[in-house]
Amino acid sequence: MQDYIDKMAPMFRPNILEMGEYAPPLEGRSGGYGLHDFNERTTEPHPLVLQRIDDFVRSGKVRVYPEYGRMDAAVAGYAGVAPGQIICTNGSDQAIDVIFRGIAGNGDVAVVPSPSFAMFYQSAGVQGARILAPRYAGPELEYPYEEVYESLEQRPKLVLMCTPNNPTGRAVDKAKAEEIIKEAGRREIAVLIDEAYHEFNPKGTLIDLTAYPNVFVTRTASKALGIASLRAGYAASAPDNIAQLRKIRGPYDVNMAAAAALTSLELPEVRDDIARYAAEVMARSKPVVEEFYRRKGVRFYPSDANFHLVDFNGMPFSARDAYGFLRDERLLIRPRSDPPNTARISIGTMNDTDLFMDKFSKLLARYGQ
Numbered sequence: 075m076q077d078y079i080d081k082m083a084p085m086f087r088p089n090i091l092e093m094g095e096y097a098p099p100l101e102g103r104s105g106g107y108g109l110h111d112f113n114e115r116t117t118e119p120h121p122l123v124l125q126r127i128d129d130f131v132r133s134g135k136v137r138v139y140p141e142y143g144r145m146d147a148a149v150a151g152y153a154g155v156a157p158g159q160i161i162c163t164n165g166s167d168q169a170i171d172v173i174f175r176g177i178a179g180n181g182d183v184a185v186v187p188s189p190s191f192a193m194f195y196q197s198a199g200v201q202g203a204r205i206l207a208p209r210y211a212g213p214e215l216e217y218p219y220e221e222v223y224e225s226l227e228q229r230p231k232l233v234l235m236c237t238p239n240n241p242t243g244r245a246v247d248k249a250k251a252e253e254i255i256k257e258a259g260r261r262e263i264a265v266l267i268d269e270a271y272h273e274f275n276p277k278g279t280l281i282d283l284t285a286y287p288n289v290f291v292t293r294t295a296s297k298a299l300g301i302a303s304l305r306a307g308y309a310a311s312a313p314d315n316i317a318q319l320r321k322i323r324g325p326y327d328v329n330m331a332a333a334a335a336l337t338s339l340e341l342p343e344v345r346d347d348i349a350r351y352a353a354e355v356m357a358r359s360k361p362v363v364e365e366f367y368r369r370k371g372v373r374f375y376p377s378d379a380n381f382h383l384v385d386f387n388g389m390p391f392s393a394r395d396a397y398g399f400l401r402d403e404r405l406l407i408r409p410r411s412d413p414p415n416t417a418r419i420s421i422g423t424m425n426d427t428d429l430f431m432d433k434f435s436k437l438l439a440r441y442g443q
């Protein structure tokens with residue numbers, strides 16, 4: 075690798091050569107595993123979502139470039155903002171990326187409270203932005219409000235607020251978040267609020283803070299709506315900010331099957347279905363899983379989302395051991411090295427939960443727990 079870097083350095087920007095690839099373990103997942111590793115919806119989307127995709131495929135218009143008016147209107151209506159405040163993207167990964175590309179240049183500082191979602195680091199890396207990484211800390215792994223507030227002194231270009239945060243699980247406190255946003259605004263610093271999991275924590279949304287001109291909220295269609303394979307997400311912000319982001323996103327980056335699926339957000343049946351799915355996960359499955367963990371002496375961090383960060387320190391086996399055992403049982407979880415020896419474990423429906431507890435009990439029994 076060093077040979078390659080020495081030889082090819084003139085061709086690639088140094089920050090690209092220095093960064094690593096984000097290569098999540100995706101291969102083979104669709105082959106009959108219980109999927110507790112990527113926080114996706116565990117059931118297929120509502121039939122009316124699939125109907126919109128099917129209607130598009132059968133329309134005889136696959137050869138035509140996409141058009142976005144109805145999608146933008148449906149998404150804006152769902153998010154409760156004006157259509158001019160929305161840009162739809164190829165997954166919310168792309169929303170994050172266009173915001174970084176628009177705002178943080180080479181050598182600029184981005185504040186990314188850590189640990190957090192991998193693509194923040196990737197997008198910062200591509201830009202050559204320098205990351206300041208205050209740590210989530212305390213018994214609930216709370217957002218580091220004070221450190222982030224103080225970091226504004228260093229004139230970052232962008233501050234991240236992932237709420238609820240992946241992988242730690244907690245949402246931010248709105249009043250404390252707003253203090254940071256106001257001070258950042260006074261200093262012309264942008265705040266990116268990632269709400270990938272907002273449907274699982276609907277009361278905690280900060281979407282109305284897009285009234286501040288320095289706030290961007292990103293969201294995804296990959297989780298509660300259930301179309302991760304199609305790659306769709308969006309950003310909401312002030313119309314003038316959205317106009318800037320439109321220059322960066324390609325004119326047809328959202329494919330028309332995804333766009334057709336997003337138009338279904340105009341349907342009350344689809345909105346109800348999303349709320350019902352999220353309620354089953356959060357109000358039924360989550361308390362059952364937590365009761366199970368407590369009963370079995372498994373430590374987990376409190377979460378406002380459809381996953382827990384489980385701590386394997388002090389257990390007679392590691393997070394990687396747990397991953398290996400459960401994979402052989404055809405159930406996938408996501409081991410993590412930060413925080414050390416933890417795993418992020420998604421929560422699904424009651425059916426998924428029953429299966430999960432069955433397999434996790436086998437894991438514990440294997441180690442005499």
Ligand SMILES: Cc1ncc(COP(=O)(O)O)c(C=O)c1O
Binds near residue numbers: 302
């Ligand atoms: C916090 C967070 N933001 C964004 C995303 C990306 O979502 P998408 O599939 O829309 O790119 C994820 C996916 O895991 C996530 O956890």
